[in-house]
Amino acid sequence: MDVLPKWADVILIPLINLLLAFIISALVILAIGEDPVFALKTMIQGSLMSTYGWGYTLYYATNFMFTGLAVAVAFHARLFNIGGEGQATLGGLGVALICLSIPWPHWTIAIIAAMIGAAAFGAIWAAVPAYLQARRGSHIVITTIMFNYIAFSVLNYMLVNVLRPPGSQDPASARFPEGTNLPTFQEFFAQFGITAFRGAPVNVSFLLAVAACILVWLLIWRTRLGYEIRAFGHSESAAVYAGISPFRITVIAMIISGALAGMMAINNVMGEAERLVLNSVEGAGFIGIAVALMGRSHPFGVFLAALLFGFLFQGGAELGLWTNIPVQLIIVIQALVILFTGALDNMVRMPLERLFLRFRRVG
Amino acid sequence: MDFLTVLQILDSTIRLATPLLFACLAGLFSERAGIFDIGLEGKMLAAAFFAGAIAYTSGSVWLGMLAAIAASVILSLIHGLASITFRGNQLISGVAINFLAAGLTVLIAQDWFRQGGRTPSLSGDARFNNIQLPFAETLEPVPVIGPIYAELISGHSFLVYVGLLSVPFTWWLLFRTRFGLRLRAVGENPAAVDTAGISVIRLRYIAVLICGILCGLAGAYLSTGLQAGFVKDMSAGRGFIALAALIFAKWRPWYALYATLLFGLLQAIAIRFQNVDIGTFTVPVQFMEALPYILTVVILAGFVGKAIPPRAGGEPYVKER
Amino acid sequence: MTPESQTGRPDRAALSASAPAIELKGISKAFGPVQANKDISISVKRGSIHGIIGENGAGKSTLMSILYGFYKADTGQILIGGQETEIPDSQAAIAAGIGMVFQHFKLVENFTVLENVILGAEDGAMLQPSIAKARELLTQLAQEYELNVDPDALIENLSVGHQQRVEILKALYRQADILILDEPTGVLTPAEADHLFRILRGLRDEGKTIVLITHKLREIMDVTDTVSVMRRGEMVATVNTDETSPEELAELMVGRKVLLRVDKAPAQPGDSVLEIADLRVTDEKGVDRVKGVSLNVRAGEILGIAGVAGNGQSELMQVLGGMRTGSGTIRVNGAPIDLSGARANGQARRELGIAHVPEDRQREGLIMEYFAWENVAFGYHHQEKYQRNRWLMDNRALRADTEAKMEKFDIRPPLPWTQAKSFSGGNQQKIVVAREMESDPDLLLVGQPTRGVDIGAIEFIHQQIVALRDQGKAILLVSVELDEIMSLSDRIAVMFDGQIMGERSPTETNEKELGLLMAGMTGDA
Structure with missing residues (x-):
């Protein structure tokens, strides 16, 4: 049945989809009276042509790796987790509570505790919709969206009423203690006398995100749990036949997904802001959807797609600085990538299949 | 709580329920035809922006409304293209449309008005003005009935009445006409429709189109009726709440009215009572803000009972023997 | 274009009675590299029951789907009542007087029998007149062909046998002259199957043409007048049913002698x-x-x-x-x-x-x-x-x-x-x-x-x-x-x-x- 060779499926089609998304984005830029070529140059200049730019690109990519993996793991169980935003928000709360709880002696200890806090808070925020879907039949898509809104209210309440230092008007927590501050790439290279990534927020969390990619790959393709998650995702009736509990898989897959989304907070809250603020997630939870779709739910694909979106996000911020193009352009690109890779996939696939069939007959 | 406060809350219930009602009926047409649409939110948002923008530039709310419908219908057609023609994932397509609307509205608003992603405030003919029903003032002094008529029933904008009238019309269309029969059939078993010699694709496109028009009205009401202008992300999850209301209403028009009125009431209460004191305990404002979302979750989890969605919902139709 | 085809529906009464109801000439259809139908030609006499038998995957259903407009043949001609007919979709098949009862019924489960019958064949924009007309016709058909079903029952509450009757009623309501049934007895009891065959014989005697697709030899022998055998996408034989035997048909289907019985020793049951x-x-x-x-x-x-x-x-x-x-x-x-x-x-x-x-x-x-x-x-x-x-x-x-x-x-x-x-x-x-x-x-x-x-x-x-x-x-x-x-x-x-x-x-x-x-x-x- 498979007409297309594997390479066309995993490389060619996503690239064509991406190209289409970019072309339309360029038209949008033209339509608002700006120059798309200049815009692209600005983006590349600002995100890839200096270690400073790379530092931001990799910082954003770290966020997107976590949220992209979160969406991807849920996809394997055929669950659409749109709640990455809320789970990452709650993860931030977990990180803040841990970091502010005791004066941590060293970041290596603090980060372990903070990771547990972030993962646990994110996991709980995903487990409730999972439970409601598996036991009460509530649609997980709508529930996770609602949980995004509720998460924002929870964070708002906690910041205003609990975490705000006395006398402050800002809905934000106090600064985290010194012992929780994660080493940045800048500090790391400075040890060797190299000046790089100056002022950029990329930090040790990037390495954790890469490790998460590898671990998720092992989980999905090498463990019994991954085997069961994929089986359930392909066919629930077959899973029941094999003795795989749909309830268990739904809840576990969402817990893993939520934990991954929550872990993002290690990067943006603990690594960068070093305090908890409103809207610290900045839509990264949603970008995870585009990243997972673009990466075909494969951890390596997620890694590459996260880098791409890191570039777009940093480039988009530069556009906001140097041109009249608002940063919301990135939301449009993200929407187009989701549309072309996720929903309009057949628009590219069908003609391509016909093309390959013709080649095969000739060949 | 006095009578007038109750009336005012109910009055704002109707106003807040109107966009939900339009969106809910929009979802009803789409889902009854077997097309899931979580892009209601995005269509509303796009419509709200174009209603506000065109009403401001032209000074005519009617042109604004037409622009809203046009914008929403275009997004609907994208959804149709993805989910009907190219048999893509309907949930993902809906998500994409939501983001597309969220990004484009700000982008264009910034380009046109340079006010940080909003339109200038609307006034006069650029807004839907309230319609005084006949005898509203004459009847006002009559106890109980008078204020109810004058405050609650009279004095809403044109679109509120259109929304209320759409409910019986939808019911009639769905259950009394050939079109309704076919629409319901295509959401239950498209193969039955196809083998009966009717085009599944055409029917579904019509459904998606109607969905677009209704979402356009929902959005137009947001920026030109409920509020005076567009601000970014002003749909604020209403599209999703409308979907929850649709499930709660079991995909039926009259129940859709009741469900959206319920959600409207929740929003009215949340707006009216920012901080609720219960004895020594104060319910925080954030809780009141989250209340509609929390109740959506609770209703979906507990009180829906056996809501059976249209059987072919969410599945692209592929011809099979 | 002939005047008949302009009305969409050939005036069958005017055609010569000797013309076959269905004639297929050189039909071929490939799905990618798989050749589902290879150069198939058959001719089915008006007022007869014609069986098509073959193994799973022999191409029977593909052939019938071509006849009902689900697939378009790569090559070949379809003649209905002696007239060349294009069947690009189900609409055209219905207009040509073809009705089909699928193996998996195409009924809307939470609709009534009447609603299912009129779906796609309504008389106007309002439902009520169509429903009233269908109710009348259903009573008439029920008496004529033993096709009784409660017109107001919901499909999901009907037995499978009754659901099948609704499918036949749908075809008759659309004035089908040719009725194709795909594996109709798979879900029926032997008694229900006998009842179905009685209905089919009654329809044949009224001049309708029936095509019965099945893999059950017994049914072919029981009810058909003529039978075609398909194997691997090809039509290997067409014979009169009373001139053949189940053994011969089985051999034609498989292409070699088959053992219809399993050899086994008596059981020696333990605990x-x-x-x-x-x-x-x-x-x-x-x-x-x-x-x-x-x-x-x-x-x-x-x-x-x-x-x-x-x-x-x-x-x-x-x-x-x-x-x-x-x-x-x-x-x-x-x-x-x-x-x-x-x-x-x-x-x-x-x-x-x-x-x-x-x-x-x-x-x-x-x-x-x-x-x-x-x-x-x-x-x-x-x-x-x-x-x-x-x-x-x-x-x-x-x-x-x-x-x-x-x-x-x-x-x-x-x-x-x-x-x-x-x-x-x-x-x-x-x-x-x-x-x-x-x-x-x-x-x-x-x-x-x-x-x-x-x-x-x-x-x-x-x-x-x-x-x-x-x-x-x-x-x-x-x-x-x-x-x-x-x-x-x-x-x-x-x-x-x-x-x-x-x-x-x-x-x-x-x-x-x-x-x-x-x-x-x-x-x-």
């Missing part, structure tokens, strides 16, 4: 392996599916459960396989098993030595997107031999295991890196059978082992089941194919409406007696 007492099952909708079934199966015997689909056999097997819950007692090797608790799942059942070949291999037995090597341990993936260490599975062991099973069970192509969906139906079933039999079970549950499987694979699977019995295993077989039950079973239990109607020995019973039991009539009838 009881499976004992079921008063088993009850209620489904998700609250309907009682199994109503107090008691059975037992001994080592070294095959107990066959006969019955029309939908009489509780599936649910019985699912409870045994741990796929749904039930109440009552089931003992395996003397020990009671969990019917509704934490251990009521497929995993726990396998640990007890119960293997299960499920009724629906594509929805249950296999993950169609998984490679053969991933499917080969599906349900057994927890076993020690498939683990590399505490965390990871041993994919190499899985692939080695797959190669061994592929060789032993002659699975083609013998490539572990092939997705399940790329195998033919017969080879898919062999993967499932290999997995379950090689797990060395005490009890094997087998549901519809040969549904949609070619004759070669059927013979192979039957031999394997008998061989397993001869190793002293207990086997519980469920099949809607009476022939299969008769030839494989050592004892036969008949199930109707969730109950066991009686038990018979295959040597002391016949199809007629079983047929009555399957329709719920006990022996004294």
Whole structure:
């Protein structure tokens, strides 16, 4: 049945989809009276042509790796987790509570505790919709969206009423203690006398995100749990036949997904802001959807797609600085990538299949 | 709580329920035809922006409304293209449309008005003005009935009445006409429709189109009726709440009215009572803000009972023997 | 363009009575590299019942789908009533007077009979007039052809037999002259099938043309006037039914001599392996599916459960396989098993030595997107031999295991890196059978082992089941194919409406007696 060779499926089609998304984005830029070529140059200049730019690109990519993996793991169980935003928000709360709880002696200890806090808070925020879907039949898509809104209210309440230092008007927590501050790439290279990534927020969390990619790959393709998650995702009736509990898989897959989304907070809250603020997630939870779709739910694909979106996000911020193009352009690109890779996939696939069939007959 | 406060809350219930009602009926047409649409939110948002923008530039709310419908219908057609023609994932397509609307509205608003992603405030003919029903003032002094008529029933904008009238019309269309029969059939078993010699694709496109028009009205009401202008992300999850209301209403028009009125009431209460004191305990404002979302979750989890969605919902139709 | 075709509907009365109702000339159709129909020509006489018989995948359904406008033929001509007709869609087929009763009914379940009948054939924008007209016509048709159904009943509340009548009524309401039925008796009791055949004969006598697609030789012999045989996409013969025999047709279908009986020695039953007492099952909708079934199966015997689909056999097997819950007692090797608790799942059942070949291999037995090597341990993936260490599975062991099973069970192509969906139906079933039999079970549950499987694979699977019995295993077989039950079973239990109607020995019973039991009539009838 498979007409297309594997390479066309995993490389060619996503690239064509991406190209289409970019072309339309360029038209949008033209339509608002700006120059798309200049815009692209600005983006590349600002995100890839200096270690400073790379530092931001990799910082954003770290966020997107976590949220992209979160969406991807849920996809394997055929669950659409749109709640990455809320789970990452709650993860931030977990990180803040841990970091502010005791004066941590060293970041290596603090980060372990903070990771547990972030993962646990994110996991709980995903487990409730999972439970409601598996036991009460509530649609997980709508529930996770609602949980995004509720998460924002929870964070708002906690910041205003609990975490705000006395006398402050800002809905934000106090600064985290010194012992929780994660080493940045800048500090790391400075040890060797190299000046790089100056002022950029990329930090040790990037390495954790890469490790998460590898671990998720092992989980999905090498463990019994991954085997069961994929089986359930392909066919629930077959899973029941094999003795795989749909309830268990739904809840576990969402817990893993939520934990991954929550872990993002290690990067943006603990690594960068070093305090908890409103809207610290900045839509990264949603970008995870585009990243997972673009990466075909494969951890390596997620890694590459996260880098791409890191570039777009940093480039988009530069556009906001140097041109009249608002940063919301990135939301449009993200929407187009989701549309072309996720929903309009057949628009590219069908003609391509016909093309390959013709080649095969000739060949 | 006095009578007038109750009336005012109910009055704002109707106003807040109107966009939900339009969106809910929009979802009803789409889902009854077997097309899931979580892009209601995005269509509303796009419509709200174009209603506000065109009403401001032209000074005519009617042109604004037409622009809203046009914008929403275009997004609907994208959804149709993805989910009907190219048999893509309907949930993902809906998500994409939501983001597309969220990004484009700000982008264009910034380009046109340079006010940080909003339109200038609307006034006069650029807004839907309230319609005084006949005898509203004459009847006002009559106890109980008078204020109810004058405050609650009279004095809403044109679109509120259109929304209320759409409910019986939808019911009639769905259950009394050939079109309704076919629409319901295509959401239950498209193969039955196809083998009966009717085009599944055409029917579904019509459904998606109607969905677009209704979402356009929902959005137009947001920026030109409920509020005076567009601000970014002003749909604020209403599209999703409308979907929850649709499930709660079991995909039926009259129940859709009741469900959206319920959600409207929740929003009215949340707006009216920012901080609720219960004895020594104060319910925080954030809780009141989250209340509609929390109740959506609770209703979906507990009180829906056996809501059976249209059987072919969410599945692209592929011809099979 | 002829004046007739402009009206959309040829004036059939005006055509010569001698012209065949349907004539196909040189029809070919390929799906990608697969040639489903090769240069097919047939001609069906008006006012006759024509059978088309062939194995699964022989191309019968493709041919009929072309006739009903679902697919467009790559080459060839269609003549209806002697006139060349283009059939690009179902609309055109209906306009040409063709009605089709599909194997899987195309009815809207929560619509009434009337609504289903008028759907697509309404008279105007309002429903009411159409409904009234249809009500009248339905009463008329009911009297004429024994086609009684309650016009206001919801489809989901009708029996399958009645649903089929609705499909026929739909076609007649659209004034079909040609009626195509695709495997119409698969879900009917023998009595219901006889009733259907009476209806078909009545329609034929009224001058309608009937095309009956089936893989059951007995039906062809019973009801058709002429029969065409298809094999691998080709039409290999068309004969008058009274000039042929089932043996000849079977040989034409398969292309070689076939054994219609399975060779097996008498059973030598040992101890009881499976004992079921008063088993009850209620489904998700609250309907009682199994109503107090008691059975037992001994080592070294095959107990066959006969019955029309939908009489509780599936649910019985699912409870045994741990796929749904039930109440009552089931003992395996003397020990009671969990019917509704934490251990009521497929995993726990396998640990007890119960293997299960499920009724629906594509929805249950296999993950169609998984490679053969991933499917080969599906349900057994927890076993020690498939683990590399505490965390990871041993994919190499899985692939080695797959190669061994592929060789032993002659699975083609013998490539572990092939997705399940790329195998033919017969080879898919062999993967499932290999997995379950090689797990060395005490009890094997087998549901519809040969549904949609070619004759070669059927013979192979039957031999394997008998061989397993001869190793002293207990086997519980469920099949809607009476022939299969008769030839494989050592004892036969008949199930109707969730109950066991009686038990018979295959040597002391016949199809007629079983047929009555399957329709719920006990022996004294």
